[in-house]
Amino acid sequence: MPTTLSFTPNLARHLDCPGAAVEGSTLREVLESYFESNPRMRGYVLDDQGAVRKHVAIFLNQAPIGDRIGLSDSVADGDAVFVAQALSGG
Amino acid sequence: MSDRLLVGTRKGLFRIERDSARRWRIASNWFLGDPVSQLLIEPGGRLHAALALGHFGVKMQRSEDGGAHWGEVAVPTYPDRPAGVEDKDPMRNIDIPWSTQLIWSLAVGAPGELWCGTIPGGLFHSRDGGDQWQLVRALWDEPRRKKWMGGGYDFAGIHSILVDPRDSAHVTVAVSVGGVWTTRDAGANWELIGDGLRSDYTPPEMQQDPLTQDPHCMVQCPAAPERLWIQHHNGIFVSDDAGANWRELTDVVPSSFGFAVAVHPDEPDTAWFVPAIKDEQRIPVDGRLVVNRTRDGGKSFETLDVGLPEGPAYDLVYRHALDISADGRRLAFGSTTGSLWVSEDQGDGWQCVSTHLPPISCVRFEMA
Numbered sequence: 001m002p003t004t005l006s007f008t009p010n011l012a013r014h015l016d017c018p019g020a021a022v023e024g025s026t027l028r029e030v031l032e033s034y035f036e037s038n039p040r041m042r043g044y045v046l047d048d049q050g051a052v053r054k055h056v057a058i059f060l061n062q063a064p065i066g067d068r069i070g071l072s073d074s075v076a077d078g079d080a081v082f083v084a085q086a087l088s089g090g
Numbered sequence: 091m092s093d094r095l096l097v098g099t100r101k102g103l104f105r106i107e108r109d110s111a112r113r114w115r116i117a118s119n120w121f122l123g124d125p126v127s128q129l130l131i132e133p134g135g136r137l138h139a140a141l142a143l144g145h146f147g148v149k150m151q152r153s154e155d156g157g158a159h160w161g162e163v164a165v166p167t168y169p170d171r172p173a174g175v176e177d178k179d180p181m182r183n184i185d186i187p188w189s190t191q192l193i194w195s196l197a198v199g200a201p202g203e204l205w206c207g208t209i210p211g212g213l214f215h216s217r218d219g220g221d222q223w224q225l226v227r228a229l230w231d232e233p234r235r236k237k238w239m240g241g242g243y244d245f246a247g248i249h250s251i252l253v254d255p256r257d258s259a260h261v262t263v264a265v266s267v268g269g270v271w272t273t274r275d276a277g278a279n280w281e282l283i284g285d286g287l288r289s290d291y292t293p294p295e296m297q298q299d300p301l302t303q304d305p306h307c308m309v310q311c312p313a314a315p316e317r318l319w320i321q322h323h324n325g326i327f328v329s330d331d332a333g334a335n336w337r338e339l340t341d342v343v344p345s346s347f348g349f350a351v352a353v354h355p356d357e358p359d360t361a362w363f364v365p366a367i368k369d370e371q372r373i374p375v376d377g378r379l380v381v382n383r384t385r386d387g388g389k390s391f392e393t394l395d396v397g398l399p400e401g402p403a404y405d406l407v408y409r410h411a412l413d414i415s416a417d418g419r420r421l422a423f424g425s426t427t428g429s430l431w432v433s434e435d436q437g438d439g440w441q442c443v444s445t446h447l448p449p450i451s452c453v454r455f456e457m458a
Contacts, residue, residue, distance in 0.1 A: 011146070014149075043149075044143075047147065047189040048188060053145065053147055085145045085146075086145065
């Protein structure tokens, strides 16, 4: 059972961001899998060095991820990843 | 004669048009709610707008049809930072992000080519009109680049890019804070220039160091490309040899401090400034918003205020928010308090377009 990935509706102002069921054993793999079909999304979520943007938050099963730079958090089948707009930075 | 302006603001992009009654009015808008940090209007009319989304990063938008349709195009991005490379802000000893924080300047180069200056200090070059960008490694890897430091922003940035109209391989950029740099071979080799620039915010023995200079804005006279003007943190400077040497203009009333400068396209001795109180207050002197104009290369200045607020005003005009039309007759400037003025007679008189726009970052006349 793959991981469910979904995005804040705030992103829909800028680009299509349908949720998806994607494969991967780490958060990095999950996101990279998604970016293959939606490459524009990468620059909205990650900075030039591949870290989570300062004012973006990512939740793994309702808890903030631990590694915002390396995205090494382990992801298991059936997990849910949600990319949110942080309350800061508007 | 240009009858249209583009105005980039903290909350969107606006077009201002002159109507049949000679009134300048807000005609249209795009990207409402999103910060627009910079604009570029190519000679053929193609438009570029740089957005600085608060959450989702810098984006570039381009229009081929005068703004009827916009599409997102490539953003200049930094290469992967090699492991073990130390790159720290020299004043605070914190890591310089190898990630585009802000598009601070855009310029047209050789046919089809563009230049882009960013915070944290990278200069980018596009050979295909902005479809792809490459970091100019020769400048980024120049050892003295690591001595650049932030001024108004946390990290250094390139805010002014001058492409010599006689030779598009001759490009001169200004860095806040990091001086003036020039290349004669389209970016392969760079020279730090700027003898005569002076900083009074550094220890005395560093004040003449070209590397510690904080030019706020640098412009070039298209008809006389050896003539450059700088509105510097420390005052106003003028060069007659494309930036190699500068002379400081002192005793400018009401102030030689400010951010913006515009030069007449055909008259190198004619330039405009919007003075403010230095350093940290950055409001008009005595609450009087005025424009300063010289017609004699800085020997004397006229203070222009017809049509500007009679009562107290606290508008500050940023470095990209003063522009002159290609024929040299019209000027426009906008403020961080969202006011916008246009002059049809080189600043003798001003028409207020609005006092209710969002904070204004850049103003550009469109082509006639």
